[in-house]
Amino acid sequence: MELRTALDLKDVGRCRELLGQPDSRLAQFKAHELTALMDAAIGAGAAADELVSLLLEAGVPAHSVHDQLGPSYQHTPLVTAARLGRLDLIQKLVAAGADLFWASPTGANILSSILPSRASQDPLRDTPELAQVRGWLIEQGLRIDPLCADSQRKLFWASRSPRSWADVPGLLGIGIPLEATGWTPFMLDLALGKVGTARVNALATGELGHRDEWCRTPFLLAVAGGQLEIAKALVGHGSDLRALGQRGATALSLAAEFNQVPVLQWLLENGMPLAAWNTLGPSALREAVRHGSVAAARLLLEKGGDIHERDEFGSGLMHCVDFGTDLTMLDLLMKAGAAVDDESGGCWALHDACEAGNAAAVALLLRAGADPNLTTTGGPALFAAVSKDSLECVRLLVEAGANVNATDCDEWTSLFRVRSECVADYLLAHGADPGIVDLTGGLPEDWGHVPISVRRMFRARRIARGVV
Numbered sequence: 382m383e384l385r386t387a388l389d390l391k392d393v394g395r396c397r398e399l400l401g402q403p404d405s406r407l408a409q410f411k412a413h414e415l416t417a418l419m420d421a422a423i424g425a426g427a428a429a430d431e432l433v434s435l436l437l438e439a440g441v442p443a444h445s446v447h448d449q450l451g452p453s454y455q456h457t458p459l460v461t462a463a464r465l466g467r468l469d470l471i472q473k474l475v476a477a478g479a480d481l482f483w484a485s486p487t488g489a490n491i492l493s494s495i496l497p498s499r500a501s502q503d504p505l506r507d508t509p510e511l512a513q514v515r516g517w518l519i520e521q522g523l524r525i526d527p528l529c530a531d532s533q534r535k536l537f538w539a540s541r542s543p544r545s546w547a548d549v550p551g552l553l554g555i556g557i558p559l560e561a562t563g564w565t566p567f568m569l570d571l572a573l574g575k576v577g578t579a580r581v582n583a584l585a586t587g588e589l590g591h592r593d594e595w596c597r598t599p600f601l602l603a604v605a606g607g608q609l610e611i612a613k614a615l616v617g618h619g620s621d622l623r624a625l626g627q628r629g630a631t632a633l634s635l636a637a638e639f640n641q642v643p644v645l646q647w648l649l650e651n652g653m654p655l656a657a658w659n660t661l662g663p664s665a666l667r668e669a670v671r672h673g674s675v676a677a678a679r680l681l682l683e684k685g686g687d688i689h690e691r692d693e694f695g696s697g698l699m700h701c702v703d704f705g706t707d708l709t710m711l712d713l714l715m716k717a718g719a720a721v722d723d724e725s726g727g728c729w730a731l732h733d734a735c736e737a738g739n740a741a742a743v744a745l746l747l748r749a750g751a752d753p754n755l756t757t758t759g760g761p762a763l764f765a766a767v768s769k770d771s772l773e774c775v776r777l778l779v780e781a782g783a784n785v786n787a788t789d790c791d792e793w794t795s796l797f798r799v800r801s802e803c804v805a806d807y808l809l810a811h812g813a814d815p816g817i818v819d820l821t822g823g824l825p826e827d828w829g830h831v832p833i834s835v836r837r838m839f840r841a842r843r844i845a846r847g848v849v
Contacts, residue, residue: 383399384399384400384418385421385830386800386830386832387399388418388425388432390801390832391425391428392832393431395832395833400439412445412448413445413446413447416445416446416457416458419433419441419445419458419461420447420461423458423461423465423470424461429470430469433470433473434473437473442478443458443474443477443479444457444459444479444483445457452485452487453485453534455485455487456485456489457479457480457483457491458479459471459474459475459481459491462474463491463494463514463518464494464505464511465510466508466514467510468513468514471491481518487531489529489531492519493531493532495514497548498535498538499539499545500538500539500542500545501538501542527557532552532557532561533557533558535552536561537561537562539562540564540572540594541595542639543572543605543607549569550573561594562593563592563593563594564593565588565591567580568591568593571602572606576608576611577611578611578614581614582614582618584618586619589619589620590621596625596626597627598621598626599615600612600616600621601626604641605638605641606639606641607636607644608644609643609644612647625660628660628662629662630662631657631665633645633648633653633654633655633665634663636677637677638674640669640672642677645665645677649684655685655686663692665677665686669681670698670701670702670714671701673706675710678714679713682717689718689719689720691725694725694726696725696726697719697720697723698719699714699721699730700723700725700730702714702730702733704730704733704734704739705739708742711730711742712745721749721750721751722752724755729755730751731746731747731753731755731762732761732765734746734762734774735763735771735774735778737769738769738770739774740771743766743777753783754783758789758790759790760787760790761784763775763787764787764793767798767799767800767808770804772801772803772807775804775807785812785813786814791820792817794814794825796808796813796817796831797831800832801832802834805838805839815839815840815842816846824843826840
């Protein structure tokens with residue numbers, strides 16, 4: 382949709398032009414679509430205030446609910462503004478009629494949505510701006526319901542990873558019951574590093590097999606937290622070294638996921654099989670790669686882990702790399718012998734790196750011999766780079782020999798995906814043809830999601846070439 386494209390590009394002039402048209406069709410939009418428009422405006426940085434004003438003046442409501450993902454994940458534009466620390470936009474929306482006291486069916490409200498969190502499910506780093514917003518909301522009378530489903534979900538997720546265990550005391554302090562974690566008082570203290578071996582030795586036998594909401598025994602919790610001496614003491618007191626957690630996760634798998642190398646080494650020395658796969662999930666090596674646990678992955682490879690292993694869907698380890706982070710894991714796998722052009726499920730490393738806009742990863746893969754024209758659906762990595770609007774990724778691919786006029790199964794070229802003038806100009810300068818039509822006979826200049834200025838560039842170039 383052209384308006385959404387203009388909002389994403391922070392193009393105030395084009396948004397004003399589109400919203401000023403008599404047939405803007407805003408009345409036909411669903412609530413979640415209106416919320417998405419306002420969210421895009423709120424996220425526009427320095428242009429946000431003007432864009433929000435334009436939407437409000439055009440009749441986009443200040444209050445709407447995005448509910449496409451179900452009751453547990455509803456939000457309003459106020460929530461979006463709050464999470465960005467934009468008190469000015471919150472006050473503007475409230476003045477325009479937004480409901481400051483809105484709550485989702487699970488009890489989430491604006492205040493609960495901006496609690497700082499280290500949890501993997503919904504992380505949010507605290508900032509002075511967020512603290513200012515929280516203070517203002519409390520002044521207005523907002524409070525968090527500690528017994529609602531949303532509050533208990535937050536504590537549940539905080540209990541999953543050692544990285545977020547530090548959030549647990551604060552959530553308990555709000556009044557959220559410990560039962561949401563499934564932890565006993567002993568397991569809570571274990572997670573917070575308050576348990577010594579003497580307390581382990583005094584633990585009742587029945588508590589050794591207690592399971593938390595993530596299906597972890599005290600031993601598996603100690604493994605996840607990297608508490609080697611406590612793990613040893615628990616085994617010595619009768620805990621099962623081969624206990625399985627959620628989805629049949631082994632202790633080895635948990636240690637690998639959370640990069641607990643000393644624990645991993647101890648488990649291997651005590652007979653945990655390196656090649657064992659979780660009952661319903663990946664191997665320890667795959668878990669290490671998936672979670673960016675470089676030291677754990679390195680140890681497992683040194684001990685004989687299979688660099689060429691595939692899961693039940695045929696996916697190799699290269700498909701587990703997070704290309705939004707640094708290159709250490711990618712470099713480790715490549716040096717261990719992973720194939721750079723390994724493809725599975727329509728994805729391959731070069732495509733994933735372009736999709737993440739990681740030019741350094743693209744350069745590393747191309748130097749290692751990655752094929753810039755590899756594709757399984759007709760859409761090469763160049764399409765992902767153009768869609769990401771990464772000029773540097775596009776440049777690297779073209780210099781490596783990428784075909785700028787390659788087409789996918791719909792006969793789209795990369796020009797159908799262009800989002801900025803700089804990428805359009807580079808592609809045109811390197812031979813991209815704006816006169817190539819798709820299966821429906823359409824041209825890149827015909828598509829509303831392509832910025833209007835780019836479409837004009839395509840039309841001018843096409844006409845200059847004498848293509849009608």
